[in-house]
Every structure is written in structure tokens, then in C-alpha cells.
Amino acid sequence: MSLTIAEIKEAAGVLKGVIYTTPVDYSRTFSGLTGSNVYFKTENVQKTGSFKIRGAYYKISRLAKEQWDKGVITASAGNHGQGVAYAAAKAGINATVVMPANAPIAKVEATRDYGAVTVLAGKGYDDAYARAMELQNQTGAIFVHGFDDPDIIAGQGTVGLEILEQLPETDAIVVPVGGGGLIAGVALAVKSLRPEVKIIGVQSEAAPAMFLSHQSKCWQEMHGQVCTLADGIAVRRPGRLNFDLLCRYVDEMVTVEDEEIARAITMLLERSKMVVEGAGAVGLAALLQQRIVMPGKNVVVVLSGGNIDINAVSILIERGLLRSGRRVYLRAIVDDRPGTLQNLLEAIADLQANIISVSHDRVDPRVPLKKAEVKLLLETRNDLHIMEITNLLKEKGYKIISEKNF
Incomplete structure (x- = not known):
């Protein structure tokens, strides 16, 4: 393919005044967690919510x-x-x-x-x-193809030009990969100007066509449906033009699992106050899971988009709270007599757990006669706090059936 750095620079000129020059922001939090000097290229706040414009x-x-x-x-x-x-x-x-x-x-x-x-x-x-x-x-x-087109690749490559202008001391750039348009453009732009900068691509493990292609040096496609939290990069057939550029300019490709992507999304929301969709969070997920290890290096993670459905955000927050021990579901068997439920709730309140919801069932045939099942959703501090609560309930004679989601 004949695409050159000159065409990417031409695209930058056309886009000037049309798009935002999104910030490259240093993150002390994620630098501390990963050992790299982590910077975010915040395309999640770009016009239309992603780099695709x-x-x-x-x-x-x-x-x-x-x-x-x-x-x-x-x-x-x-x-x-x-x-x-x-x-x-x-x-x-x-x-x-x-x-x-x-x-x-x-x-x-x-x-x-x-x-x-x-x-x-x-x-x-x-x-x-x-x-x-x-x-x-x-x-x-x-x-207008979404990724397998020279003009599209040139436009996406302007992300790479901006990163080098904003952080000249960049050592590596981590880029989400679906069809490959973004990483192809960024890799061509960056390697043309700073060949020593590493370009690392990240895909969802559930949609790894470009990862497999890069590993084998042979273009591959996936068969059957792909389902991943990173819907923006759920592509079965990666771009052939992009694959050629990947083989020439991309140093490394890795994959991450959906649970790891979910954790990155919730951590970005809580720690950095940034809304990032699944596809945009895969780069940070790779760093947090040590798929990419670059201690002391300046690593720019491209947060490629922020267009996530609010229902998905709600679910991810709930799952994140459960995973981190800040919420817990408990199921207990108690005596079916007056005052028992009150005593149970008082015991929990004494340990400063906030009771979000309570369900009391005395007619379920799986519950022994003269007994009742109580389901509780609690707001807690951490896993140690949950352990304190369950141990206390067991000491008081309550039978704890489940300490997980139900």
C-alpha cells in the first residue's frame, strides 16, 4: 500500500479546527498500579465520542x-x-x-x-x-469503509501525530484493535517519525482475528459470531490493508478477557472519573493484567471511545462493587418466629454494614418447616468486612447458605 506519512499530515491539516486535539493526561493512580508512567490519550472525549470521526x-x-x-x-x-x-x-x-x-x-x-x-x-x-x-x-x-481504506487509515493516524507532539518522550503506545484502522494509522505515523517507539495492539480474547493474523504473519478471519463487552472491536474479518501495515510496523499484539476489560472500565470511572467503553478500555486492561510490562517507561494508552450504554455502566458498577467486596449478597436460614429477623438485622447493623434490601421467605418448599430464608444485599467496606459479618452470623447460630450473587 502506498500510504505515507505525508498523507497523514495532510489529513491532520484537513481535520484542524474540525476535531478536538484531545489531551494526553498523566495518571498517577495507574502508573502506581502498573509500574509504567501511564498517560491516556483521551479520544473518549473526542467529538462523537470516539476517534472514528x-x-x-x-x-x-x-x-x-x-x-x-x-x-x-x-x-x-x-x-x-x-x-x-x-x-x-x-x-x-x-x-x-x-x-x-x-x-x-x-x-x-x-x-x-x-x-x-x-x-x-x-x-x-x-x-x-x-x-x-x-x-x-x-x-x-x-x-465508506470503517477501517480498510487508505483515507480512513490516514485520518486515524493523526492520533499518532498528536501523541508525539504532546509527549515527545513517549516510549510506547498501546492501541485497541478491531479491524485495524486505528493501529495501522498510528503505527505508520509514529514509526515514520520515531521508529524506536513501540506500538502494541490489544484485542478482546473473544474477537482475536488481528492478533492471530499478526502472530502467524498470515491474514486470518474468525468464523461464527463473536460476543464481547468490547463491541466496538468485535470484528471477524480484519482489514487486509491494515494487516500489511501491522506486519511492517506493530511490535506486539496481546489479548484481554472480558472480565479484565470490565475491571478497567470500572476503575477508570472510579479512579479517573472517565467514562470509557469496552473497546477503549482494552489497553489499560492489558497493562493492569501485566500482558504489557514496561517498568519506568512512558506508555500512552489510547482510550479510543466513550460511547457505552448507560445500562451496561450500571451492570458493570454493580459487578465491580461485588468483586471488590463493597457489596455482598447473603442468604441465611433463620427460625420462623417473632423477633428473629430483627435480631439478624441488628447483628449486621452492629458491624456497620448498610442493608440495601431484604427478602424474607417462609413458604419455599426447599426451606425446612418452622424456618425461613432471608436474602440480604449489603453495602460493605471490603472482603475483610464481609468475613467479619459472616463469621459473626455463624457464631450466633445462623446457617449461611450463600455469600455470592443469587
Whole structure:
């Protein structure tokens, strides 16, 4: 492929004044946890909520007038669609965005709000892509690929230019990878100017097509549906143009599990007060899980997007509280007589646990006669606090059946 640093610099000029130059922020908290000097490139606060506007806007700006008249169409898990919708609205042209039927509601609604026609089709990005190609053949609209396009790659590569300008002493850049457009552009830009800077890609373990391709040096695709919390990078067929650039410029690829991604999201929310979607959090997850170990080095983690559904945030927070010992579900068997429940609750209150909810069941056939089952959701301080509570209840003669979710 003939893409060069000159084209990425040209894209930067086109995007100037259109997009935000997002900050590169140092994180003392995550530096302490990982041993690296961790910086965040905060594309989660970019216009449209992700880096995708860079490539989409640059691509549409390069279309000829007769192409504009036909309108544009794309397939997207959500973020690229918002970028295309925004860029098309700025250009005054029609846009159609095909998204998976299970795309996060926040991404679907935002795409519509930017003025695009949205079509929901299939169970993942690849299904949406197939439907978009069918519609493109019917309408003659110009297809704007989400990642496998030189102009898209050039636009995404401006992230790399900004990082080097903002933190010249960068030692490594950690980049989320789905189809590969972002890491291809960043790698080309950075290696052209600072070849000693390491470029490390991170994928979800549930959608590792580019990771496997990079490992084997042979383009590969996944078969069957992929399901991951990082829906923005859930791609079965990575870009072939991007794969070529990965082989030339990317130093390392790693994967992370969904539970690790969830922990990174909740930690970013609590420690850094930043809302980051699953795809955007994979780089931090890799550092926290020591998939990437670079003690004392300046490591920039690209937080690629912040478009996460509020329902998902609620679930992740709840799971995070349970995992960290700050909430616990308890199930106990008590005598079915007056005052027993009060005594149980007083014992818990004495240890300064906040009772969020109580359920009392005396008719479940699995519960012995003359007994009742009590289910409690408690707000606690940590795992040690939970241990104190359960030990006290056992000392008082209560039978604890479960100390986990029910």
C-alpha cells in the first residue's frame, strides 16, 4: 500500500479546527498500579465520542462533488457510524448507517441524532457490513469503509501525530484493535517519525482475528459470531490493508478477557472519573493484567471511545462493587418466629454494614418447616468486612447458605 506519512499530515491539516486535539493526561493512580508512567490519550472525549470521526471526516472530505450527490453508506458497530453521520451532516449530504441489531442503544440514537438513516441488521459488524453492501448496490451510494481504506487509515493516524507532539518522550503506545484502522494509522505515523517507539495492539480474547493474523504473519478471519463487552472491536474479518501495515510496523499484539476489560472500565470511572467503553478500555486492561510490562517507561494508552450504554455502566458498577467486596449478597436460614429477623438485622447493623434490601421467605418448599430464608444485599467496606459479618452470623447460630450473587 502506498500510504505515507505525508498523507497523514495532510489529513491532520484537513481535520484542524474540525476535531478536538484531545489531551494526553498523566495518571498517577495507574502508573502506581502498573509500574509504567501511564498517560491516556483521551479520544473518549473526542467529538462523537470516539476517534472514528477523524477517518470518516477525512474520507468524506476527499469525495468528489458527483459522489457527494449520491450520498454515503457505511456499516458500523456504532462509533464509525456516528463519525460518518457527523461528517455527512457537515457536508450536507445524505448518510445511511447499517448497524448490528444488538448495537448499544446509545450509539444507535446518537447516529440518528446526527442526521443519518439507521438500519439495524444481523448479529454483529460483519452481518451489518453484508447488508450495507446490498443497499449500496441498490442505491449507488458511496460506501465508506470503517477501517480498510487508505483515507480512513490516514485520518486515524493523526492520533499518532498528536501523541508525539504532546509527549515527545513517549516510549510506547498501546492501541485497541478491531479491524485495524486505528493501529495501522498510528503505527505508520509514529514509526515514520520515531521508529524506536513501540506500538502494541490489544484485542478482546473473544474477537482475536488481528492478533492471530499478526502472530502467524498470515491474514486470518474468525468464523461464527463473536460476543464481547468490547463491541466496538468485535470484528471477524480484519482489514487486509491494515494487516500489511501491522506486519511492517506493530511490535506486539496481546489479548484481554472480558472480565479484565470490565475491571478497567470500572476503575477508570472510579479512579479517573472517565467514562470509557469496552473497546477503549482494552489497553489499560492489558497493562493492569501485566500482558504489557514496561517498568519506568512512558506508555500512552489510547482510550479510543466513550460511547457505552448507560445500562451496561450500571451492570458493570454493580459487578465491580461485588468483586471488590463493597457489596455482598447473603442468604441465611433463620427460625420462623417473632423477633428473629430483627435480631439478624441488628447483628449486621452492629458491624456497620448498610442493608440495601431484604427478602424474607417462609413458604419455599426447599426451606425446612418452622424456618425461613432471608436474602440480604449489603453495602460493605471490603472482603475483610464481609468475613467479619459472616463469621459473626455463624457464631450466633445462623446457617449461611450463600455469600455470592443469587
